[in-house]
Amino acid sequence: MKLIVAITGASSVIYGKRLLEVLRDKDIETYLVISHTAERIIEHELDTAKKDIENLASHVYEADDWNSPIVSGSFKTDGMVIVPCSMKTLAGIANGYSNNVILRAADVTLKEKRKLILVPRETPLNVIHLQNMLELAKQGVLIVPAMPAYYHKPKSVSDIVNYVVGRVLDLLGIEHTLYKRWHEIQTT
Ligand SMILES: Cc1cc2nc3c(=O)[nH]c(=O)nc-3n(C[C@H](O)[C@H](O)[C@H](O)COP(=O)(O)O)c2cc1C
Numbered sequence: 001m002k003l004i005v006a007i008t009g010a011s012s013v014i015y016g017k018r019l020l021e022v023l024r025d026k027d028i029e030t031y032l033v034i035s036h037t038a039e040r041i042i043e044h045e046l047d048t049a050k051k052d053i054e055n056l057a058s059h060v061y062e063a064d065d066w067n068s069p070i071v072s073g074s075f076k077t078d079g080m081v082i083v084p085c086s087m088k089t090l091a092g093i094a095n096g097y098s099n100n101v102i103l104r105a106a107d108v109t110l111k112e113k114r115k116l117i118l119v120p121r122e123t124p125l126n127v128i129h130l131q132n133m134l135e136l137a138k139q140g141v142l143i144v145p146a147m148p149a150y151y152h153k154p155k156s157v158s159d160i161v162n163y164v165v166g167r168v169l170d171l172l173g174i175e176h177t178l179y180k181r182w183h184e185i186q187t188t
Contacts, residue, residue: 002029003172004070004080004109005057006102008089009037010121012146013045013053014157016083018165020056026174031070031077032057033102037086063100070105079115080105081168084146087122087129093141094132110139117171119164121146142171152180 003023007016016038023030032054034042039050046053054060061068069075082089082102089102093116098104109116118141122129133143144167148160159179166178 001172001174002031002077004031004033004077004105006033006035006080006082006085006089006105007038007042007053008035008082008084008086008102009041010084010086010146011041011045012084012121013038013042014161015119015146015164017042017046017053017056018161019081019083019168020053022165022169022174022176022178024056024058028174029059030057031059031061031068033061033063033068033070033105035063035086035089035100035102061101063102065101068101071101071108073108073112077109077114079117079172080109081117081119081172082106083117083119083165083168084121085118087120087132090118090120090129090132090136093118094135110141113140115142115172116140117142117144117168119144119146119168144168144171151182152185 034050092103093106098107137143148163154160162178169176
């Protein structure tokens with residue numbers, strides 16, 4: 001499996017890091033792009049450098065690297081996950097405005113009818129954010145808000161992160177045990 005992963009400039013970059021860890025452990029080939037603002041947020045929220053996150057991926061590209069394979073539909077992938085997805089990147093995709101490699105790769109994923117999963121993070125949401133999400137959902141984009149649940153009784157931040165990442169993996173059809181499902185909780 002080949003997946004494009006992008007981390008954009010929204011709070012909760014930890015979800016992107018965790019997804020990359022799981023994909024690496026499952027030997028899934030990843031093509032990673034981290035936006036300029038995401039780099040700053042990674043340093044702030046994770047007290048780590050962009051390079052440490054990049055080391056989790058199989059292939060890494062800069063957001064302005066127009067030589068990267070992922071800007072072309074001729075490069076076959078199994079889909080793309082943007083986690084977290086900023087409202088700016090969401091707006092760019094919804095409007096076909098592809099002025100960086102992340103936006104172009106998402107545009108390509110859409111036009112090639114491949115799986116595109118966005119993990120938007122903002123609160124509260126204004127009408128523009130909601131309209132952009134609605135437009136993308138109509139186009140078949142899977143919107144997975146960075147919205148934790150508590151029915152699995154998380155005991156740590158890690159449990160909360162694993163829940164959201166687990167829901168992304170569910171949509172990718174990747175088996176995992178990152179969180180306990182409702183029926184598993186019912187029987188224990
Ligand atoms: C510390 C910090 C936190 C931010 N958090 C969010 C956020 O949670 N959601 C969001 O949509 N934008 C957030 N932004 C604003 C975006 O980073 C900004 O709109 C940027 O242009 C997004 O560009 P990108 O999508 O190319 O990364 C944040 C910015 C900073 C500096």
